[in-house]
Amino acid sequence: MTAPAAAEPTAADRRRWARYLVEERAEGTVYQRLAARRDGEEREILLSLAEAERRHEQHWLDLLGNEPARLPRAGLRSRMLGWMAGRFGSIFVLALAQSAEARSPYDTEAWASPAMRADEKVHYEVVRGLAARGRRRLSGSFRAAVFGANDGLVSNLALVLGIGATGVSSAFVLFSGIAGLLAGALSMGAGEFVSVRSQRELLASTEANDDAAASAADLDIDENELALVYRARGMDEAESLSRARKIVTAARAGVQHTSTGPVGTHHGTDHEIVGSDWTAAISSFLLFASGAIVPVLPWIFGLQGATAVIVALVLVGIALLSTGAMVGILSGGPPLRRAMRQLAIGFGAAAITYVLGLVFGVGAL
Incomplete structure (x- = not known):
């Protein structure tokens, strides 16, 4: 931790540290509650943010010497975010958290460490990234x-x-x-x-079907004709010819062909998006x-x-x-x-x- 050289903390300093302490705890709670409503990578990121807030909390506890007998209440915004995070876990919470992280008091706080100032700037970018994911969805x-x-x-x-x-x-x-x-x-x-x-x-009118592949055994120009179908759908020439050759060979051998769907076909996905x-x-x-x-x-x-x-x-x-x-x-x-x-x-x-x-x-x- 860093502190002003040869400076003794005043009563006002200690009151300010106590406010920072409760705010860090409140922010950590927000990230923990958000993490509980998510999984995978987003959950890990939010838990890492909560851990960083605990480090900041410990910084102010160390300066205070121990847990104060009386602590102020966290600000209205922090309490509201904690309430919303536990019940909704929505993009609105992340968007509000982004705004809160943008206004770090540590830039002008002499008793905050340089690492804490850097952390707050990183936290803003991390929360903004998470909020951007939600905004896109x-x-x-x-x-x-x-x-x-x-x-x-x-x-x-x-x-x-x-x-x-x-x-x-x-x-x-x-x-x-x-x-x-x-x-x-x-x-x-x-x-x-x-x-x-x-x-x-x-x-639907642009979806591919297997009509051409089903007729592969009767083609009189071997696989080159079928390859044109796949080239028209976006495959390169070599891949088109390779796939057509496999289908024709299987058809002439009497093997039932099951198409995996030509390139560029997204039957379920396109309809799901629409x-x-x-x-x-x-x-x-x-x-x-x-x-x-x-x-x-x-x-x-x-x-x-x-x-x-x-x-x-x-x-x-x-x-x-x-x-x-x-x-x-x-x-x-x-x-x-x-x-x-x-x-x-x-x-x-x-x-x-x-x-x-x-x-x-x-x-x-």
């Missing part, structure tokens, strides 16, 4: 979820505000909101169904509907006029801020900035339709 589904819910929120808020600004009755606004919800959700679901079904059909058309359609329908129902809630519960509009804005604002903050957490960026960006975009679109509604409403009078 989550990126497609999370993008679809954010897009679907936000589309429902913004489009239906814009619709009900624009319709409401024309001066029509609350019942008409409610009907418009429900119609917008159903129309948008059905459109999203149908679009996803057609998109996924078309992609699956496209993949997913189910019905699952995609239903998910898109529900995601859009979950967002689109929020702006309509005030009218569903009987509110009218300016009161309904204000409540709708508050509810949608909370939802937009929440999705924006989640995007910020997952991307490793500042959650508040992402949340405010989401809010500005959503309210901006709604404001335009509201103004148009006022113009058309005045023009109709």
Whole structure:
């Protein structure tokens, strides 16, 4: 350990060491709980991080001399991370841990060792790497979820505000909101169904079959003709000819050939990546509907006029801020900035339709 030369620790130093001690313990607990919910390489990495946090903990214990009779509580962020890690073990925990590791206090702490400062920088990169793995696994589904819910929120808020600004009755606004919800959700679901079904059909049309190999015994140009099939599928000339020769020889000898699948064929994998058309359609329908129902809630519960509009804005604002903050957490960026960006975009679109509604409403009078 290193310490300032000829310096005696003050009471403030010891209080600060105690805070570092509980924070290191809390961080170690986070990594241990995350490791318990994983296996393989990720588990080993997380356990190594927990062990490093124990070394840092011991550093502060050595400076304190022994376990203090009273220790402060860990910070709210650390306690929240520990709670989430024990129950979810999700990418959100790693993303938050990444943000926590980025703000190490040891860079300006004279009583921290150079090894500890280096450890914290390494920990940040390690956690960022683990979080990146989770982001890659989550990126497609999370993008679809954010897009679907936000589309429902913004489009239906814009619709009900624009319709409401024309001066029509609350019942008409409610009907418009429900119609917008159903129309948008059905459109999203149908679009996803057609998109996924078309992609699956496209993949199916490119899948290889064994028709050519089954006719190998009757070929009159020996294996060269069959080799063209494999060359067309991406094999090089030598490998294509070798495989064709084996198939023709086996066929002419009367041996039943079992194909292992030509190069470039990923039957199960491609379809697994594309997913189910019905699952995609239903998910898109529900995601859009979950967002689109929020702006309509005030009218569903009987509110009218300016009161309904204000409540709708508050509810949608909370939802937009929440999705924006989640995007910020997952991307490793500042959650508040992402949340405010989401809010500005959503309210901006709604404001335009509201103004148009006022113009058309005045023009109709």
